Amino acid sequence: MSVRVDHDLVIVGSGFSGIGMAIAAKNRGRDFIVLEKSDEIGGTWRDNRYPGCECDVPSHLYSFSFELNPYWSKAYATADEIQDYLLYCVEKYSLREHIRFGTSVERMTYDEGLAAWHLTVSTGTGEVRQLVAGAVALGVGALHEPVIPQLPGLESFRGELLHTAAWDPGTTVVGKRVGVVGTGCSGVQIIPPLAEDARHLTVFQRTPAWVLPKVDPAYPDWLIDQYEKRPWLMKAHRTKLRAAGDVRVGAFTKQPAALKAASKAAVAHMRSAIKDPQLRAKLTPDYTMGCKRATMSNSYYPALAADNVTVETSPIKQVDAGGVTAADGTVHELDLLVFATGFDVTGSYRHLNITGLGGHTLDTDWADDIRTYYGVTAPGYPNLFFLLGPNTVLGHTSVVLMIEAQIGLISKLLDERDERGATAVQVRPQIVPAHMKRLDERSAKSVWESGGCTSWYLDDEGRNRMLWPGSVGEYERKLSRPELVDYEFTGSVS
Numbered sequence: 263m264s265v266r267v268d269h270d271l272v273i274v275g276s277g278f279s280g281i282g283m284a285i286a287a288k289n290r291g292r293d294f295i296v297l298e299k300s301d302e303i304g305g306t307w308r309d310n311r312y313p314g315c316e317c318d319v320p321s322h323l324y325s326f327s328f329e330l331n332p333y334w335s336k337a338y339a340t341a342d343e344i345q346d347y348l349l350y351c352v353e354k355y356s357l358r359e360h361i362r363f364g365t366s367v368e369r370m371t372y373d374e375g376l377a378a379w380h381l382t383v384s385t386g387t388g389e390v391r392q393l394v395a396g397a398v399a400l401g402v403g404a405l406h407e408p409v410i411p412q413l414p415g416l417e418s419f420r421g422e423l424l425h426t427a428a429w430d431p432g433t434t435v436v437g438k439r440v441g442v443v444g445t446g447c448s449g450v451q452i453i454p455p456l457a458e459d460a461r462h463l464t465v466f467q468r469t470p471a472w473v474l475p476k477v478d479p480a481y482p483d484w485l486i487d488q489y490e491k492r493p494w495l496m497k498a499h500r501t502k503l504r505a506a507g508d509v510r511v512g513a514f515t516k517q518p519a520a521l522k523a524a525s526k527a528a529v530a531h532m533r534s535a536i537k538d539p540q541l542r543a544k545l546t547p548d549y550t551m552g553c554k555r556a557t558m559s560n561s562y563y564p565a566l567a568a569d570n571v572t573v574e575t576s577p578i579k580q581v582d583a584g585g586v587t588a589a590d591g592t593v594h595e596l597d598l599l600v601f602a603t604g605f606d607v608t609g610s611y612r613h614l615n616i617t618g619l620g621g622h623t624l625d626t627d628w629a630d631d632i633r634t635y636y637g638v639t640a641p642g643y644p645n646l647f648f649l650l651g652p653n654t655v656l657g658h659t660s661v662v663l664m665i666e667a668q669i670g671l672i673s674k675l676l677d678e679r680d681e682r683g684a685t686a687v688q689v690r691p692q693i694v695p696a697h698m699k700r701l702d703e704r705s706a707k708s709v710w711e712s713g714g715c716t717s718w719y720l721d722d723e724g725r726n727r728m729l730w731p732g733s734v735g736e737y738e739r740k741l742s743r744p745e746l747v748d749y750e751f752t753g754s755v756s
Contacts, residue, residue: 524551
């Protein structure tokens with residue numbers, strides 16, 4: 263490859279995707295680096311450290327298949343435990359020497375003559391540098407760019423203002439009047455610990471969540487010891503968890519009516535904790551379970567029923583120096599306002615300013631509709647790969663399974679490119695429309711598009727552009743045995 267290329271592969275991001283891709287690249291002997299804008303690895307699990315932050319996927323399934331962890335403390339791991347696991351992987355596979363911390367990608371432009379990407383990167387010291395990469399793998403994730411609602415008067419608020427993804431660990435709510443905007447997954451998790459300590463907590467709810475009981479037992483020492491000494495037991499447990507997760511996908515994608523039993527369990531769960539009929543009415547969803555991501559908690563409903571908690575369903579009309587005024591005129595005086603409002607799921611790519619073949623920009627190409635091939639490659643962007651990209655997030659099981667399948671495909675495509683003596687690989691543009699049409703047809707039958715709600719799963723036109731509308735097993739089969747005719751291998755090594 264040309265000496266003008268600095269690295270064979272540049273990986274952007276050091277969460278699960280970036281770390282997994284780095285391990286694969288190292289195992290294959292590739293020359294690579296990882297660019298990480300922060301001063302530590304971890305991605306989502308580095309940034310989201312708010313009180314109560316946990317994973318809603320079973321611990322033993324939320325790990326790399328080649329690096330199982332017998333030491334999870336309970337069924338659903340906390341953010342701290344997951345971050346510790348990722349740190350362990352970085353040290354075990356000696357990745358730290360390949361990571362460039364405090365380095366943000368400002369722009370990426372494809373050079374067709376060189377068959378490489380020019381990256382403009384900035385460091386924490388303000389230095390701007392240029393890098394040339396033979397290929398780029400984007401592990402920036404969808405849960406990366408926090409959404410701050412554009413509320414009238416927000417700039418005038420004199421209290422503390424935080425997003426759950428940027429929680430200050432020194433923050434205390436003891437004796438404070440606290441407001442939380444949002445009742446999705448992060449809201450359901452953070453509200454109980456805030457309610458426990460706050461003088462008063464106001465929950466600003468736009469749409470009630472489906473909340474199921476959480477079966478989250480601690481793993482006893484004897485079981486951890488067994489998993490450590492007999493890894494096959496741990497693998498069997500993981501296999502069972504995986505099978506249970508993939509069984510559920512049919513209810514989301516083909517038969518939403520199958521979710522009725524789970525809905526009844528959620529309603530019973532709410533009724534056991536909420537005795538006030540007016541509060542029950544506020545908290546009862548009017549859409550099909552699964553249309554938004556269902557949540558699990560044993561403390562959420564008891565927290566909302568507490569004497570120091572108010573659930574406000576009237577929309578926010580105005581924010582002023584002292585708090586929030588609802589549309590019905592109710593004034594809520596606040597010392598701290600917390601946004602549990604999720605993420606801009608395409609913003610992670612937008613800020614990279616990616617320009618591909620013919621001067622096309624990814625931001626413009628995806629403005630009307632996002633088009634990729636299995637969420638990994640996009641037409642017009644050779645030697646560029648997405649990890650956990652569009653239509654590859656899951657609502658029923660672990661995304662780490664999807665990440666590993668994508669890493670396998672990227673590795674195969676790069677190996678094939680090199681074995682052919684080519685310099686570039688990209689998906690053939692003509693096959694992508696039919697692929698997206700099939701995804702649209704499958705998604706139209708799903709609860710995400712027919713369940714009667716709006717969610718971050720859907721684009722502005724109501725199309726599912728986030729979730730994979732099928733089982734993990736199906737996705738793995740498609741990527742593990744790719745049809746190489748679907749890809750163009752161009753150029754030659756001089």
